[in-house]
Amino acid sequence: MWLADGWKDYxxxxxxxxxxxxxxxxxxxxxxDPQVIWNTPKKDKNWKKxxxxxxxxxxGGGEWEFFxxxxxxKISYKNLTFNLSPFSFKHTGLFPEQAANWDWFSGKxxxxxxxGGKQPKILNLxxxxxxxxxxxxxxxxxxxxxxxxxxxxxxxxxxxxxSGLSDAPIRYIVDDCVKFVEREIRRGNKYDGxxxxxxxxxxxxxxxxxxxxxxxFPLVQLCxxxxxxxxxxxxxxxxxxxxxxxVLSYMLGVEVGARYGGKVSADEVGxxxxxxxxxxxxxxxxxxxxx
Numbered sequence: 596m597w598l599a600d601g602w603k604d605y606x607x608x609x610x611x612x613x614x615x616x617x618x619x620x621x622x623x624x625x626x627x628d629p630q631v632i633w634n635t636p637k638k639d640k641n642w643k644k645x646x647x648x649x650x651x652x653x654x655g656g657g658e659w660e661f662f663x664x665x666x667x668x669k670i671s672y673k674n675l676t677f678n679l680s681p682f683s684f685k686h687t688g689l690f691p692e693q694a695a696n697w698d699w700f701s702g703k704x705x706x707x708x709x710x711g712g713k714q715p716k717i718l719n720l721x722x723x724x725x726x727x728x729x730x731x732x733x734x735x736x737x738x739x740x741x742x743x744x745x746x747x748x749x750x751x752x753x754x755x756x757x758s759g760l761s762d763a764p765i766r767y768i769v770d771d772c773v774k775f776v777e778r779e780i781r782r783g784n785k786y787d788g789x790x791x792x793x794x795x796x797x798x799x800x801x802x803x804x805x806x807x808x809x810x811x812f813p814l815v816q817l818c819x820x821x822x823x824x825x826x827x828x829x830x831x832x833x834x835x836x837x838x839x840x841x842v843l844s845y846m847l848g849v850e851v852g853a854r855y856g857g858k859v860s861a862d863e864v865g866x867x868x869x870x871x872x873x874x875x876x877x878x879x880x881x882x883x884x885x886x
Contacts, residue, residue, distance in 0.1 A: 596863045596874060599694040604670035609642070609870040611635045619679060619687060620670040622646040626685045627657070630876050639870050649685040656684060669757060672697075675729055676757040678750065688724045688750060692864045692877035693792075696830055697730035700788060703827045703884060704734035707787070714764075715787040715827055718779075720772040720818075725751025727790045728765060729758050736788070737764035745769045773810070776817045785823040791815070792832045811838075812846055819850045826855060827885055832864075834878040843881025851883045858886045 608616045608623070610631045616639065617624050623641050625648040646664040651657040659681050667680045672694055679687045704715050715736045719728045722740040724747055731738050732755065742748050748767050755765060768775060772793075793811055815831070822829070829851050831843050840861035848859045861881040865874040 596865045596876070597695040597699075597880065598865055598867060598874065599692045600867050601694060601698065602672060602691060604672065605691045607866045607868045607875050609637065609639045610868060610873075610875055611637055615875060616641055616645070620668055622664055622668065624664075624681075624687070625649070627651045628875070647681060649681075651685070674733055674758070675726075676754070677724070677726065678753050678757055689726060690723075690877070692866050693726055693832070695864055696790075696832070696880055696882075697727060699882065700727075700790070700828050700830060701730055701734035703788070704731060704736045707827055708735045716785070716823070717788040717790065718786040718818075718821065719790040719792075720776070720814075721792045721794060722751065722790075723747050723792065725754045727792065729755050729760055729763075731788070731790070732760050732763040732765050733758065737766075739766045739768065739786070741768045741770055741772050741775050743769065743771055773814055773817070776814065776821065780817065780820050784821065786821050787823050787825070788827045788829070789818050789821065790830045791818065795834065815846050815850050819854065822851070822855070825885070826851075829883040831881040832878060833880070838879065840879040840881065843879060847881050847883040855883075855885065857884055859883050 604620050606618045608618055612634045613627055613631050614625055615628045615631060623645045625645045646662055648660045649657055650660060667678055669676055669678055677689050679689060681687055707715050717731045717736045717738045719738055719740050722728055722742045725740055728738050728740045728751055740751055748769050752767060755761060829847055833843060844859050844861035852859045863876050864878055864880050865876050868875055
């Protein structure tokens with residue numbers, strides 16, 4: 596398992612009874628997590644000192660219960676700073692487990708530049724609030740950030756500004772990811788690295804329906820056409836679906852590895868639980884890299 600164990604401003608304190616107890620900076624949140632199917636004693640004092648609790652409804656969705664939480668606050672990861680805010684369906688605007696992937700591809704970008712290579716061009720699809728975008732930009736890449744939500748793209752710009760990256764070479768695009776990739780192929784544009792963080796289900800800006808099981812492989816096939824002659828990496832994330840790590844590695848192997856060689860690997864991504872030394876699984880990732 597790939598662990599995001601470099602955080603100082605974030606931790607999973609404990610997890611039990613379908614919920615995870617987390618510290619985001621100085622604030623403690625309690626949120627549901629479908630992976631937490633065990634019910635263990637809630638001994639940590641923070642269970643009784645939460646700042647907000649997201650209650651899931653049996654009818655679907657849910658709502659926040661606030662005790663003492665600002666509308667917005669910041670946390671940092673190494674040289675990156677993120678603006679957080681509780682919003683729909685339990686989210687805060689950041690997936691901390693992705694730091695494991697940020698560290699991985701940042702090393703690839705920095706290595707290319709240190710070796711005298713040209714500035715890598717990175718494409719971040721389903722880019723959300725830009726965690727991967729600013730990590731890649733901070734490492735020295737030129738990034739194209741694509742998401743169907745205008746609000747999420749605005750949030751990503753704010754994260755870049757908070758990280759001192761307002762003037763970094765980041766191109767922000769509000770668009771359906773599949774249609775954008777198809778246009779980039781026609782334009783002849785190429786990228787040295789691709790990050791793909793697709794939702795299980797979603798809609799584009801014009802109501803386009805996305806179902807990951809049906810559409811992720813055709814998108815991988817399209818994205819493979821955007822890779823440069825000397826690409827660095829290709830990353831696919833999978834959260835709440837039934838896509839096993841081996842499925843991600845197979846897609847990358849047949850569409851990228853078969854053409855470029857290199858190395859394909861896939862594993863679960865997880866967060867350490869500070870109170871008991873366990874690890875909370877947070878989905879899977881597939882990686883192709885030039886070796």
